[in-house]
Amino acid sequence: MTAYAAAGLALVTIGLYATITRTNLLQIIIGLEIMARGISLVFILGGAQSGTMSAAQSVVITLILIEAVTVAIALSLVVAAYHHNKSLSIAALRRLKG
Amino acid sequence: MEVLLAIAILSGAALLAYVVGRLSRSRMLTGFIAFVAIAGSGYMVYQIWNVLQDGMPLGWPSAWAQTRLQSYLVANYLGIFLAGTALLLAALVAVYSMRYMHRRDIGKFYALLLLMTSGIVGVGFAGDLFTLYVLFEAMSIASFVLVAFEREEWEPIEAGVKYLVISTVGSLLALLGISIVFSWTGTLDLAALPSLLEAQVGSAQLMAVVALIIVGFGVKAAIVPMHTWLPDAHSAAPSGISAMLSGIVIEAGLITMLRALIALGTVNYGLLLVWLALVTMFVGNLIALRQSDLKRMFAYSSVAQMGYIIMGVGLALGYPTLAGFSGMRGALYHILNHAVMKGGAFLCAGAFLWILGTRDIRKLSGIGRKFPLMGICFLIFVLALAGAPPFNGWFSKVLIAKAGADVGGWGIFMVVMLVLNSVISLFYYLDALNTVVFGPIPEDRPRTLKPLPFLVVLPIVALAALSLLLGVLPDAGLVLVDPAAEYVASLIGGGVDVLVAAGVH
Numbered sequence: 001m002t003a004y005a006a007a008g009l010a011l012v013t014i015g016l017y018a019t020i021t022r023t024n025l026l027q028i029i030i031g032l033e034i035m036a037r038g039i040s041l042v043f044i045l046g047g048a049q050s051g052t053m054s055a056a057q058s059v060v061i062t063l064i065l066i067e068a069v070t071v072a073i074a075l076s077l078v079v080a081a082y083h084h085n086k087s088l089s090i091a092a093l094r095r096l097k098g
Numbered sequence: 099m100e101v102l103l104a105i106a107i108l109s110g111a112a113l114l115a116y117v118v119g120r121l122s123r124s125r126m127l128t129g130f131i132a133f134v135a136i137a138g139s140g141y142m143v144y145q146i147w148n149v150l151q152d153g154m155p156l157g158w159p160s161a162w163a164q165t166r167l168q169s170y171l172v173a174n175y176l177g178i179f180l181a182g183t184a185l186l187l188a189a190l191v192a193v194y195s196m197r198y199m200h201r202r203d204i205g206k207f208y209a210l211l212l213l214m215t216s217g218i219v220g221v222g223f224a225g226d227l228f229t230l231y232v233l234f235e236a237m238s239i240a241s242f243v244l245v246a247f248e249r250e251e252w253e254p255i256e257a258g259v260k261y262l263v264i265s266t267v268g269s270l271l272a273l274l275g276i277s278i279v280f281s282w283t284g285t286l287d288l289a290a291l292p293s294l295l296e297a298q299v300g301s302a303q304l305m306a307v308v309a310l311i312i313v314g315f316g317v318k319a320a321i322v323p324m325h326t327w328l329p330d331a332h333s334a335a336p337s338g339i340s341a342m343l344s345g346i347v348i349e350a351g352l353i354t355m356l357r358a359l360i361a362l363g364t365v366n367y368g369l370l371l372v373w374l375a376l377v378t379m380f381v382g383n384l385i386a387l388r389q390s391d392l393k394r395m396f397a398y399s400s401v402a403q404m405g406y407i408i409m410g411v412g413l414a415l416g417y418p419t420l421a422g423f424s425g426m427r428g429a430l431y432h433i434l435n436h437a438v439m440k441g442g443a444f445l446c447a448g449a450f451l452w453i454l455g456t457r458d459i460r461k462l463s464g465i466g467r468k469f470p471l472m473g474i475c476f477l478i479f480v481l482a483l484a485g486a487p488p489f490n491g492w493f494s495k496v497l498i499a500k501a502g503a504d505v506g507g508w509g510i511f512m513v514v515m516l517v518l519n520s521v522i523s524l525f526y527y528l529d530a531l532n533t534v535v536f537g538p539i540p541e542d543r544p545r546t547l548k549p550l551p552f553l554v555v556l557p558i559v560a561l562a563a564l565s566l567l568l569g570v571l572p573d574a575g576l577v578l579v580d581p582a583a584e585y586v587a588s589l590i591g592g593g594v595d596v597l598v599a600a601g602v603h
């Protein structure tokens with residue numbers, strides 16, 4: 001059980017690290033996805049531990065749905081940003097100041 | 099069932115608005131559908147209010163539905179307060195956008211507006227942590243798209259990407275906290291969690307989850323240093339959406355945070371919130387001082403106003419006594435006031451943007467005299483934001499300050515800081531007012547300007563009248579605020595008994 005918990009938390013940490021350090025918008029979105037997978041793992045672990053697997057399953061399925069919607073919107077924004085800039089780097093996202 | 103309907107009417111009408119908007123391309127018709135849906139949802143919220151007042155159980159169509167649904171959505175006064183405020187502002191924004199938005203994909207706009215409103219209405223009523231998260235995300239996802247709605251411009255795209263990434267990282271961190279709670283207890287029920295956690299989990303571990311929740315939902319509540327997305331998003335969004343974002347979405351983020359924190363039980367994080375609030379109000383006010391963009395200035399002023407609100411919440415959580423409780427009343431009242439005055443201020447800025455096509459305060463010089471009605475409304479909103487009686491905003495600030503003064507100790511220091519911040523904020527509020535309403539009219543401005551449509555003026559005047567009403571008769575707002583504050587007090591323990599003893603009830 002501890003191994004699963006550690007794996008889940010490790011995934012979240014890796015995802016968070018990716019979103020903070022990467023400069024490519026697509027890699028940042030991949031980082032978000034990795035975080036969400038880590039959290040799903042913690043939910044499944046919790047369900048297995050406390051014998052409430054049905055609740056954990058419904059939570060994880062809903063979570064996958066929410067993530068899919070978020071990523072779809074994120075990708076559409078990235079496409080729009082690419083059309084404006086011809087670049088996927090977050091260095092291009094520095095025009096708004098103040 | 100009423101609670102479910104209040105949310106379902108909005109999300110159902112979102113589909114209808116999309117289809118109608120797509121087929122007819124009529125802004126008036128689509129906007130009317132949105133308005134009717136919001137009114138219908140408001141009627142349901144009124145029904146919930148009646149049921150709670152009578153002390154009767156909510157109606158369910160069958161026992162089957164009741165056993166499966168009743169723990170997910172729970173009727174309560176905090177939810178009624180949040181839903182009432184959100185629906186009021188959303189209805190006015192729906193009317194405003196009928197003429198203000200001049201785009202072909204109007205169905206998408208109203209569908210997303212309704213979806214966002216349904217999320218806000220839902221977070222107040224959610225009965226377990228995951229439902230809370232799902233409705234919070236429904237609100238967030240709709241707002242991502244709305245911020246980046248005008249995607250042929252660069253500004254909304256950049257603001258949208260920043261907002262989406264920062265906000266999603268935040269809500270995932272909060273969800274991590276929720277998942278850890280689930281792995282400890284095997285349940286997510288808000289009502290059952292406090293006692294379970296107290297029995298099973300040490301306070302150090304609980305503090306880690308509290309930190310995750312504060313950081314996670316604090317992103318949406320614009321707590322400094324998690325506020326960086328806000329000025330970009332609020333100034334780049336269409337003006338009606340700016341009003342919704344500043345007026346109710348960030349406050350809904352705070353209420354989400356509050357509900358999750360209360361479920362975690364007895365760890366004392368109230369003072370932590372008070373210090374965060376102090377930083378938030380200073381950063382918001384000081385950066386607002388050097389803004390030349392009207393909407394950006396209002397966005398930073400929202401950060402500062404969130405600081406006032408969080409200070410009230412923090413005082414109430416840190417000192418769960420009658421004295422601290424005044425902070426909760428003040429905070430909730432300030433949420434209502436902020437929805438009215440900041441919503442109105444953003445709609446006003448939008449009206450100026452419609453006339454002159456600029457948000458630069460210097461270029462707007464004297465516009466308030468050219469359009470006297472708008473000038474008067476702008477004056478009301480700005481003075482209300484600055485906390486000047488007889489406009490709303492002063493009473494809730496006084497309640498928060500009173501809480502600080504009554505609890506003593508650090509509370510006194512916080513009151514001094516609150517007053518200092520109000521003085522700092524006067525500089526930029528009065529500067530904006532002085533330029534926009536009383537400033538000289540530039541030579542190069544055309545003599546004849548685009549007239550404002552009636553449907554743009556109407557919501558602004560309605561909000562200005564409401565601002566004046568709540569300022570002159572502060573007790574009027576307490577009808578909604580007091581039961582909500584009492585509900586929160588009953589959750590943090592001991593509050594209601596203290597209140598009844600003091601005769602506030």
